[in-house]
Amino acid sequence: MGRTLAEKVWASHVVRAGDGHEPDLLYIDLHLVHEVTSPQAFEGLRLAGRPVRRPDLTIATEDHNVPTEDIHLPIADEVSRTQVDTLRRNCAEFGVRLHPMGDVEQGIVHVVGPQLGLTQPGLTVVCGDSHTSTHGAFGALAFGIGTSEVEHVLATQTLPLRPPQTMAVTVDSVTGELPAEVTSKDIILAVIAKIGTGGGQGYVLEYRGSAIESLSMESRMTICNMSIEAGARAGMIAPDDTTLEYLRGRPHAPQGADWDAAVENWRSLRTDDDAMFDAEVHIDADELTPYVTWGTNPGQGLPLSERVPDPAQLTDEGERTAAEKALAYMDLQAGTPLRDIAVDTVFLGSCTNGRIEDLRAAAEVLRGRTIRKGLRMLVVPGSMRVRAQAESEGLHEVFTAAGAQWRQAGCSMCLGMNPDQLAPGERAASTSNRNFEGRQGKGGRTHLVSPLVAAATAVRGTLSAPVDLG
Amino acid sequence: METFTRHTGTGVPLRRSNVDTDQIIPAVYLKRVTRTGFEDGLFAAWRAQDDFVLNLPAFAGGSVLVAGPDFGTGSSREHAVWALSDYGFRVVISSRFADIFRGNAGKQGLLAAQCEQPDVELLWKLLENEPGTEVTVDLAAKTVQAKDLTFTFVIDDYTRWRLLEGLDDIGLSLRHAEAIDEFEARRPGRLPTTTPVRSA
Numbered sequence: 001m002g003r004t005l006a007e008k009v010w011a012s013h014v015v016r017a018g019d020g021h022e023p024d025l026l027y028i029d030l031h032l033v034h035e036v037t038s039p040q041a042f043e044g045l046r047l048a049g050r051p052v053r054r055p056d057l058t059i060a061t062e063d064h065n066v067p068t069e070d071i072h073l074p075i076a077d078e079v080s081r082t083q084v085d086t087l088r089r090n091c092a093e094f095g096v097r098l099h100p101m102g103d104v105e106q107g108i109v110h111v112v113g114p115q116l117g118l119t120q121p122g123l124t125v126v127c128g129d130s131h132t133s134t135h136g137a138f139g140a141l142a143f144g145i146g147t148s149e150v151e152h153v154l155a156t157q158t159l160p161l162r163p164p165q166t167m168a169v170t171v172d173s174v175t176g177e178l179p180a181e182v183t184s185k186d187i188i189l190a191v192i193a194k195i196g197t198g199g200g201q202g203y204v205l206e207y208r209g210s211a212i213e214s215l216s217m218e219s220r221m222t223i224c225n226m227s228i229e230a231g232a233r234a235g236m237i238a239p240d241d242t243t244l245e246y247l248r249g250r251p252h253a254p255q256g257a258d259w260d261a262a263v264e265n266w267r268s269l270r271t272d273d274d275a276m277f278d279a280e281v282h283i284d285a286d287e288l289t290p291y292v293t294w295g296t297n298p299g300q301g302l303p304l305s306e307r308v309p310d311p312a313q314l315t316d317e318g319e320r321t322a323a324e325k326a327l328a329y330m331d332l333q334a335g336t337p338l339r340d341i342a343v344d345t346v347f348l349g350s351c352t353n354g355r356i357e358d359l360r361a362a363a364e365v366l367r368g369r370t371i372r373k374g375l376r377m378l379v380v381p382g383s384m385r386v387r388a389q390a391e392s393e394g395l396h397e398v399f400t401a402a403g404a405q406w407r408q409a410g411c412s413m414c415l416g417m418n419p420d421q422l423a424p425g426e427r428a429a430s431t432s433n434r435n436f437e438g439r440q441g442k443g444g445r446t447h448l449v450s451p452l453v454a455a456a457t458a459v460r461g462t463l464s465a466p467v468d469l470g
Numbered sequence: 471m472e473t474f475t476r477h478t479g480t481g482v483p484l485r486r487s488n489v490d491t492d493q494i495i496p497a498v499y500l501k502r503v504t505r506t507g508f509e510d511g512l513f514a515a516w517r518a519q520d521d522f523v524l525n526l527p528a529f530a531g532g533s534v535l536v537a538g539p540d541f542g543t544g545s546s547r548e549h550a551v552w553a554l555s556d557y558g559f560r561v562v563i564s565s566r567f568a569d570i571f572r573g574n575a576g577k578q579g580l581l582a583a584q585c586e587q588p589d590v591e592l593l594w595k596l597l598e599n600e601p602g603t604e605v606t607v608d609l610a611a612k613t614v615q616a617k618d619l620t621f622t623f624v625i626d627d628y629t630r631w632r633l634l635e636g637l638d639d640i641g642l643s644l645r646h647a648e649a650i651d652e653f654e655a656r657r658p659g660r661l662p663t664t665t666p667v668r669s670a
Contacts, residue, residue: 156640252668325486437493
């Protein structure tokens with residue numbers, strides 16, 4: 001019987017097959033490191049007298065703690081500064097390449113890996129960050145790990161793991177492209193709304209079908225990025241010409257004869273026709289419209305044209321309780337049209353939607369328009385390279401002319417760990433990945449949206465799609 | 471790692487599903503570079519409310535957390551496990567754990583005991599009707615027992631063995647150092663390396 005893409009990548013990385021007792025020992029090709037989940041791992045190495053086994057397969061960047069303005073100054077928050085300084089000391093001591101704040105290659109770890117060409121088809125990629133699933137867009141097997149596992153990979157370049165199950169998520173479109181104003185963010189929000197935050201648990205999701213094939217690499221990364229919000233171990237998309245075109249010429253992409261050998265290997269990285277998935281889900285892309293979340297987990301999403309749901313209509317007691325708690329936290333009334341929900345802040349950025357294509361899409365909506373008075377909009381490029389590219393295209397001028405703030409690269413308002421946060425009670429439309437209680441700041445309320453919806457919402461002041469702007 | 475065979479302690483009913491790791495410990499508490507002292511961040515937002523279960527005197531000193539399905543979703547932060555452990559929890563019982571959380575717990579000697587949701591409901595009722603009830607979790611027998619209620623839980627055999635023996639994962643993998651060397655020798659030279667630095 002044939003094998004799935006995930007099974008092929010797994011099989012080619014087994015250092016030692018499991019024996020029924022011990023799991024497989026899997027080799028890790030690329031280890032991405034940032035300041036939050038690594039200090040205790042390096043400390044563990046130090047205590048055990050162990051070196052980093054493969055510094056040449058390891059790369060670090062500063063992203064979670066960094067401010068996105070006045071970055072020439074020392075980080076004001078002392079505890080954040082200590083964590084960033086600790087990463088710098090650890091990388092110097094253990095010989096790990098680091099891109100610090102202000103560096104031309106600095107950015108969110110999941111934006112940096114792909115743009116350097118380090119993320120390649122068929123690799124195993126890990127990082128102490130759940131959104132490592134992003135890299136699966138290249139046909140890599142990429143997943144988030146905890147700090148103990150970070151230490152494990154630093155010390156051994158392996159992880160003991162059981163093979164995951166596989167789920168096909170097929171997104172088809174008769175026309176071969178997405179409906180107007182529908183983006184890959186809407187696809188993944190629809191997938192999570194359909195299968196739930198636990199629906200992908202234990203699985204690697206493989207996104208396939210004509211709608212997926214039509215997507216750019218940036219859009220594919222957005223989808224794979226949020227696989228974890230469905231509880232999945234990882235998300236993957238088979239490499240194709242789009243993948244090759246993205247990689248060609250990148251700094252760490254193979255060159256010359258190596259490129260040809262790599263391409264030959266990458267072409268084999270697809271699920272065999274006779275392979276069986278453990279589960280399958282279908283989404284009709286032609287039926288999709290822009291999605292937004294109304295609740296406090298990413299599965300609580302609906303088309304923008306809908307209304308805030310009534311918990312009383314839910315038959316499952318657990319779901320009903322969760323919906324009641326979510327509406328109380330979000331301060332929403334059942335039956336309110338989603339389009340009537342007014343926001344205070346719009347955040348465009350993050351490892352989900354902080355790439356050049358996302359900025360271009362939002363800028364196109366904002367060109368010649370201004371954001372609603374009293375509303376703040378933060379535009380935060382995912383990396384310094386993205387920022388430079390956007391500036392070379394004049395996008396920053398579109399954003400600032402519209403009244404938005406143009407910032408330096410980092411995780412920013414995706415999580416409440418740096419100065420960019422929501423105030424208690426404040427409501428945001430955010431292109432990030434989590435609408436958990438307090439995720440963007442204590443007491444803050446989050447609606448997850450696409451870059452197009454973010455831009456239109458900034459103009460109208462209530463959750464909106466570009467079509468609403470007339 | 472400390473060995474885990476059997477634990478008896480006060481059960482704490484947390485009647486919520488989708489307890490994500492941002493709730494277990496908000497990001498603002500993740501800035502420490504040490505491995506201890508995370509108990510102050512545990513459920514920080516909820517603990518600010520007087521009626522939150524951990525603020526009720528009957529559950530003070532609780533060490534067995536009984537939560538709804540999809541516990542530990544979201545961020546990979548192992549700080550969530552450290553916060554629970556530092557606070558004094560040795561066991562979390564739920565009908566479904568997020569993968570990364572379950573893995574992190576297993577590395578740190580926190581037992582993630584997965585059982586059927588109806589058993590969680592029964593245990594919730596018992597703990598709410600008789601606050602302060604002690605719960606015994608036996609890893610060798612894979613059972614949970616409180617008063618007259620007894621049910622089984624599941625955990626993968628390898629994690630159970632490591633917990634029972636208190637074994638260090640890195641040490642276990644390094645027993646296969648030769649296999650790792652051999653695998654590395656076979657890796658194609660065209661695979662990417664982060665050094666020397668190449669830039670655009």
